[in-house]
Amino acid sequence: MNEYQYLGLDVKTIIEEEKLPNLIEMKDVKFLTITNHSFAATSELGFIAGVISLDSFIIAIDSTLFPFTGRLLRKQIEDVFKLPVRYLFLTHYHGDHFWGVSSFNDTIIVGSEPIVQNIIAEREIQPARFESWKKEDPEKAHLIDEIDTSFLPDITFTNKVKIRDGEQCVELHHCGGHTSCSSYAYFPFEKVLFSGDLIFAKEWPWAGDPTSNPDEWINALQEIIKLDIDFVIPGHGPMVGKEEVAVQLNFLKRLREETIIILENEKSIDNIKVPPFYNDNTSGEWVKKGTLECFYNFYNNQLI
Ligand SMILES: [Zn+2]
Numbered sequence: 281m282n283e284y285q286y287l288g289l290d291v292k293t294i295i296e297e298e299k300l301p302n303l304i305e306m307k308d309v310k311f312l313t314i315t316n317h318s319f320a321a322t323s324e325l326g327f328i329a330g331v332i333s334l335d336s337f338i339i340a341i342d343s344t345l346f347p348f349t350g351r352l353l354r355k356q357i358e359d360v361f362k363l364p365v366r367y368l369f370l371t372h373y374h375g376d377h378f379w380g381v382s383s384f385n386d387t388i389i390v391g392s393e394p395i396v397q398n399i400i401a402e403r404e405i406q407p408a409r410f411e412s413w414k415k416e417d418p419e420k421a422h423l424i425d426e427i428d429t430s431f432l433p434d435i436t437f438t439n440k441v442k443i444r445d446g447e448q449c450v451e452l453h454h455c456g457g458h459t460s461c462s463s464y465a466y467f468p469f470e471k472v473l474f475s476g477d478l479i480f481a482k483e484w485p486w487a488g489d490p491t492s493n494p495d496e497w498i499n500a501l502q503e504i505i506k507l508d509i510d511f512v513i514p515g516h517g518p519m520v521g522k523e524e525v526a527v528q529l530n531f532l533k534r535l536r537e538e539t540i541i542i543l544e545n546e547k548s549i550d551n552i553k554v555p556p557f558y559n560d561n562t563s564g565e566w567v568k569k570g571t572l573e574c575f576y577n578f579y580n581n582q583l584i
Pocket residue numbers: 372374458477515
C-alpha cells in the first residue's frame with residue numbers, strides 16, 4: 281500500500297515533497313492522507329491536528345495553537361471534504377492543542393471530564409503568561425490577543441465514548457498520563473490512532489505538566505499497544521507505526537524502574553541512570569528535566 285511508504289518519515293520531510301500523489305497541498309495547511317478517511321493536518325505555523333472524515337460529517341482532533349490557525353484548519357478541511365466539522369475532540373488542555381478552540385465554537389466540543397478543571401485552573405495564570413509571551417514574540421501579539429479560553433467541552437466523558445456515523449465509529453478513550461485529562465481517538469475501521477501527546481514520536485516524552493502521572497501514562501500505552509493499529513498520528517513528531525508505541529512504552533517503564541532504584545537508595549535525582557533513548561538534542565533540555573523531575577517526585581511521594 282502506498283501509505284506505508286510514509287511510516288517513520290518526518291512529516292516536515294513529507295510535506296516538502298510536493299510530487300507525492302496523496303498529499304493535498306493547500307495554501308497554509310497541509311493534509312497528509314493516511315487512509316481513505318483519516319488525515320493529519322500540519323502547518324509551517326507548527327501544529328499537528330487530526331481529521332477524520334466520515335460519511336456525513338468531520339471530526340477534528342485538536343484545535344491548534346491559535347484561533348487563526350484553527351480557522352485556517354477548519355475552513356480548509358470543510359472546503360476539501362465538502363462536509364461540516366460536527367465534533368472537535370480535544371486530546372488534552374495544553375495550548376498547542378486547545379487555544380484555537382474558539383474557531384470551533386459552533387461544533388460539539390468533546391473532552392474527558394478532567395479537562396474542564398484543567399482548563400479552568402489554567403485561566404488564572406494565563407494573562408501573565410500571555411503578556412510575557414507577547415514580549416518575547418511581539419510579531420505574534422495579535423494572534424495571542426485573539427486566544428479565548430472561555431470555552432469548555434459540550435460533552436465530557438470519564439472512560440470511553442463512541443461517535444457513530446452510519447456503519448463507522450470513532451472511539452474516544454480517556455486515560456490520563458501526559459496530563460490528567462489526556463485522551464486519544466481510535467478509528468478501528470482504518471486502524472488509525474490519534475494519540476495526542478501520549479506519543480511524542482521520535483522525541484523525549486514531556487511529563488512536566490503538574491497533572492502528569494507516569495503510572496497512568498504507562499498503563500495507557502499498555503492498553504494502546506493491544507489495539508489493532510497501523511498508523512499513529514502523534515501530538516508531536518512524525519507519523520509513525522505501532523512500533524513507536526512500544527519504544528515509548530519501554531522507555532517510560534525503564535525510566536520508572538531506574539527512578540525507583542535511585543529513590544530506594546536515597547540518592548538524588550541527578551543519579552538516575554536515564555535509559556538510552558532518542559538523541560537529547562531532538563527536544564530541549566527542559567523537556568528532559570521536566571520529565572525526570574516528574575518521575576522522581578511522583579515515586580518519591582509514593583514511597584513516603
Ligand atoms: Zn501536551
